Amino acid sequence: xxxxxxxxxxxxxxxxxxxxxxxxxxxxxxxxxxxxxxxxxxxxxxxxxxxxxxxxxxxxxxxxxxxxxxxxxxxxxxxxxxxxxxxxxxxxxxxxxxxxxxxxxxxxxxxxxxxxxxxxxxxxxxxxxxxxxxxxxxxxxxxxxxxxxxxxxxxxxxxxxxxxxxxxxxxxxxxxxxxxxxxxxxxxxxxxxxxxxxxxxxxxxxxxxxxxxxxxxxxxxxxxxxxxxxxxxxxxxxxxxxxxxxxxxxxxxxxxxx
Numbered sequence: 001x002x003x004x005x006x007x008x009x010x011x012x013x014x015x016x017x018x019x020x021x022x023x024x025x026x027x028x029x030x031x032x033x034x035x036x037x038x039x040x041x042x043x044x045x046x047x048x049x050x051x052x053x054x055x056x057x058x059x060x061x062x063x064x065x066x067x068x069x070x071x072x073x074x075x076x077x078x079x080x081x082x083x084x085x086x087x088x089x090x091x092x093x094x095x096x097x098x099x100x101x102x103x104x105x106x107x108x109x110x111x112x113x114x115x116x117x118x119x120x121x122x123x124x125x126x127x128x129x130x131x132x133x134x135x136x137x138x139x140x141x142x143x144x145x146x147x148x149x150x151x152x153x154x155x156x157x158x159x160x161x162x163x164x165x166x167x168x169x170x171x172x173x174x175x176x177x178x179x180x181x182x183x184x185x186x187x188x189x190x191x192x193x194x195x196x197x198x199x200x201x202x203x204x205x206x207x208x209x210x211x212x213x214x215x216x217x218x219x220x221x222x223x224x225x226x227x228x229x230x231x232x233x234x235x236x237x238x239x240x241x242x243x244x245x246x247x248x249x250x251x252x253x254x255x256x257x258x
Contacts, residue, residue, distance in 0.1 A: 028145045028152075029137065032171040037196035038133035039228055040089040043256045047230055049249035051083040051094065051120055055112070061244040068112040078112045085120055085249070089132055092124040119245040123234050126218050130199035135173060135188075136165075172197055183208040191222075193229045198222055206240055215239050225252045 023031065055074040069078060085094045094117040096103065103110035129135045137143055143156040151174070154165040162179040177185025186204045190197040201219045205211070216238055223232035230252055236245040 025143050025145045026139065029141070029143050029154075030139060032154075032167065033133055033136055033139070035171045035196050036130070036133050036136070036190075037193050037198050037229060038131060039195070039230075040132045042195075044228055045255045045257055046086060046088045047225070047228070047252055047254045048084060048086045049230070049252040051085055051116075052248040052250050053083070053116060053246075055079050057246065058244070061246070063242040067108050068115065069107050073107045074112060077106060081113055083116065083120070085124065087124055087128070089128075092121045092128065094120050116245075116247075119236055120234075120247060123218055123236050123245070124231070126202055127199060127220060127231060127234075130190075135176075135199075183210050185210075193222065194224075195229065198229055206238075213239050223249075223252070226254050226256075228254050228256075230254070 055068075055078060068074065081096050081098070083094055083096050085092065087093075096113060096117070098113075103113050106113065137154075137156050137158070141156050143154055146153040146155070150166075151169045152167040152171070154167060156163055156165075161184075163176060164179055165176040166174045168174055172190040173188050175185060175187040183205055186202055188199060188203075189201045191200045192198070199220055201217065203215050203217045206214050206216055216236065219235045219237075220231045221233040222229045224230075231249055233248050234246070236243075238244070
């Protein structure tokens with residue numbers, strides 16, 4: 001009889017502990033969001049960096065179209081241009097110190113400089129949602145978590161679309177897609193940083209085609225500047241055009257709230 005009673009007590013304790021350990025979907029979402037380094041959600045207001053880029057290296061990895069300029073023009077006119085980029089929570093702005101009209105008067109309408117500015121802005125706008133924790137749904141969103149051996153499936157509605165996200169067991173986001181339209185989605189990898197997960201790659205398809213050879217792949221490595229993890233080496237691989245843009249951010253200055 002004592003053994004029977006002890007068994008009942010143990011079962012009740014196990015049930016109670018399980019009930020206490022079970023988290024609601026909203027609690028799981030909050031737990032997931034807390035694992036990411038959303039630097040703009042802390043005290044960072046902006047950062048400003050020099051853009052280090054080599055046209056000579058660029059054309060060892062990229063098919064040349066011809067409207068960028070000759071080797072001599074690239075080396076003597078475009079390579080000396082010193083670009084900086086300013087990044088805030090809402091905006092990415094590349095500046096060469098020249099007006100668009102002045103750039104347009106360079107050889108080939110300044111195409112090389114405009115292409116570089118576009119590549120830098122595109123890659124950092126792609127990175128920005130990770131820095132503001134807007135890749136995951138906000139806490140007001142009604143979500144549904146389903147746990148599996150490979151991690152979690154997270155379902156929610158965004159406007160009129162049903163979205164499904166896949167997360168690893170430690171809550172790293174692996175990818176997302178609109179249900180019924182897998183081409184409207186992306187894949188990601190996140191590395192570990194001192195303040196949480198950092199986006200290290202994001203892959204999307206071009207024109208609805210996500211097959212290899214038709215993808216845009218953005219990759220990021222990081223540098224610590226005044227205690228903030230900022231992108232350092234950034235690469236864009238546009239597979240369909242055999243086009244690779246590779247640059248480094250240096251001489252970075254951060255502005256924080258007091």
